[in-house]
Amino acid sequence: MPGKFASDDIVTALKAAAEPTRLRILMLLMAGELSVKDLTVILGQSQPRISRHLKLLAEAGLVERFREGSWAYFHVSDRSAGGKLAMDILSLVDPDDRGMARDRERAEALKREREASAQSYFQAHAADWDRIRALHVAERDVEAAIADALGAGPFSLLVDLGTGTGRVLELLSDRYDRGIGFDVNNAMLAYARSKLSGISLGRAQVRHGDLYALNLADGAADAVVMHQVLHFLSDPLQAIREAARVLAPGGRLLIVDFAPHDLEFLRDEYAHDRLGFPAGQVAAWMRDAGLSPQKQLDLAPTAAAGPEALTVSLWLAVRPPETNTKTTEKTARAARALEGAP
Template sequence: MLELFKALADPCRLRLTGVLLAGEFTVQELTRIMGMGQSRISRHLKILTEAGVLAVKRQGTWSYYRAGEDNTFFGAIRLAFERELEQIPERAKDLAALAAVLEERRRKSLEFFEGHARQWDSLSRTLLPVPDYQQRLLELVPQVSRILEIGVGTGALLPELADKAQQVIGVDHSPAMLEEARRRVLAEGQATIELRLGEMTHLPLSDAGAGCVVANMVLHHASQPLAVLQEMARVLEPGGCVVLADLARHEREWAREQLADQWLGFEEAELAEWFGGAGLEQVEMLRVAAQPGQEEVLLVRGRKKQG
């Protein structure tokens, strides 16, 4: 408790903690949000991390900071702490700067996919090969009345999903990607597939509108994975499931620039934590082994709580 009070007894560290309760950010992003130099930010982050208020996740040469769980006392007072943050004079400015950083992440991702839609399938397979996992992914998808696939890209999975449901809705934030998907759907003559423009964190579907939500190699492009999973859970009917395929943790740093990846894959533990945080239970996880030169894939399924 004493270490916690010492760590928080500084206006800048209070502001930093408030920002990181809203998501995960790098030191570079935090310098922009806070309007401070890197050395000053790094010193405050070190103090907060040592006190267990924050945690750091290292991916390649990048370090992401977020709210930690090592200080149990902070966990106990967190709700009251978050309420009091609204009294900080700089709070509105910090939240606006935070939103600007998230918007820049979104804009860069959109620009990348808009410019690479036509060659995306060959580009992703060539630069970052993975084992053949699609059949195992499809086996996790149940027969339901409506499936929602987010981040459909060029629509490669849509025809297979159409065999699993009366209706399939495909969502992507890139108009160029949706155009490629539309060409594929028309060529396949799939009348039960509908395509919609939308963001992963603001899905164009009502609450409890789908029996299954599928995310195939999408989450590592999301700036806030937990927020995406929470939105997926929102559109699920009770008892419905999320089926996800994504990269296991790797160290190919160049993927951030060449493939617009936000994350270098994921650990099983952090995916399980996010699924739980989104209200998804009965979580099943399968790691698909890779051949030399490939990256391993994680397949995950979780169900929305009943009632």
């Protein structure tokens, strides 16, 4: 729940919002994330002027800023008293206001341009993804298994690592109050952002981020999903440790990837660093990160799929109630020693 404002902070926030351009910016950012460049195009104002307005809004706590590569994106904060105040103020604005309606039209036009560009990228790579998807069980079966394994929630914050097209955030949109997807591919982020724009009040967001060093506080997430991500990573254990770090006590980590296989062309042509993972290896990594493995499931292809068909595996782990990371890691090491695990 957002906290309360001190009286001086209320005055600062109201002053920040009490300017025509800044009010227009707030209206636009409540509908979705935008960059400085986006806002200059929509509002027809210079970059320094827009940046100054955003600086004042951010200092007042009304908007949040995050980086995506060399760009910065902004949105109305939904986690702070300032964001709540901004939403309260904006609820008083006449939705039929001519100026605000014009801004929305320009924002929609910009969004359509962005979607067209992102769609072009997606189409250029669709054949690659289709070839890989054809190697394993139907995507609908994988998605059904993901939804079943993760559980109904609801989750205050769900994090999707290596979000790609944002499909996991879309699939699970009825199970979280807020969802954030991280990826390092800016073109994929653009596609995901356009695809997720219909989820109400910006509940689903995507950000540029390093899976080994997430810009999230310890224990911030109730659920973390890593869907077809580990096989691209040179250090899967470190990524799992980082996922565990951001999990709250009782939080869930769901990993979806391939079982071991020998399709070397995936390494050569599609940058797969690992050719699948043994079930025990991923479970051991989860324990190493202080998590408690709960479930492992294999989705094997049918015989008709051919000799190159891959098995998709799911692993679910829970972070124990204990919140002392060092203690949980020590306990995990002791458990592995007793079990003879690697």
